[in-house]
Amino acid sequence: SSILTADKLSSCVKYNNLETYSILWLDPVVNDAKEYIEAQQRLRTSINYIRTFKTIDNCEQYIQTVPEQDRIFLIINNQFGQELIPQIHQYQQIFAIYIYINDDKRNTQWTKEFKK
Template identity: 30%
Template sequence: MDSETVENATVSQIATDRAQISTCRTKMIEQQNLENFQIIWLDDNINTTEDNLHTVSLLRTIINYLHIFDNIWDCYDYIGTVQDEKVFLIVSGSISENIIPYVYHIPQVQFVYIYCFDVEKHKKWEAEYGIVRGI
């Protein structure tokens, strides 16, 4: 091998190593929250309707940390593990009454938004719990 071939091989190896390091760094960043808040979406039909899947896709383009749950108690348990971040909770109207009374006093939960087209049915939650900010 001549010196030019060795030099090209070395440059190529350096480029490959840098690409691998960059990929590794990107994966690490994706696993950590880069903001001081996160969105949690609780909906028992989260993975079954086209509308929900599309909305999840849109949310993932604008926020680094989005967690989705289809089980109330898994969601509740997860919220209890959040330490240094604020939580914005999106909850479907059909299960809102099963979670809001349990999370309104948790300091990490800043706001709750009820995802439902029947606004009038859920207005009572806004009046009763100050963390409910929209339907």
């Protein structure tokens, strides 16, 4: 887990076939906040397919339908991450998980037990 920037994501996938990569973004305000919409536009320069979710259940159900050979970059807020990541971190299609935190003072100690 780490802080996500568009440049960091670009460097992660620079030499890979982008057709198999997708970004899933789970946050209750993912399509409402201007900064999130702008971030999605920047991320699309690296990975065109971005799917957004406002609920944990919808996101988890979608992940279960993704073929194991595909690779998902999951962007998730701290609160949802604490609930969803323990359930999905072992899925082969989950390539990386990025915790999106607006408040640097929030506790992220729980993320240390997951390698993605």
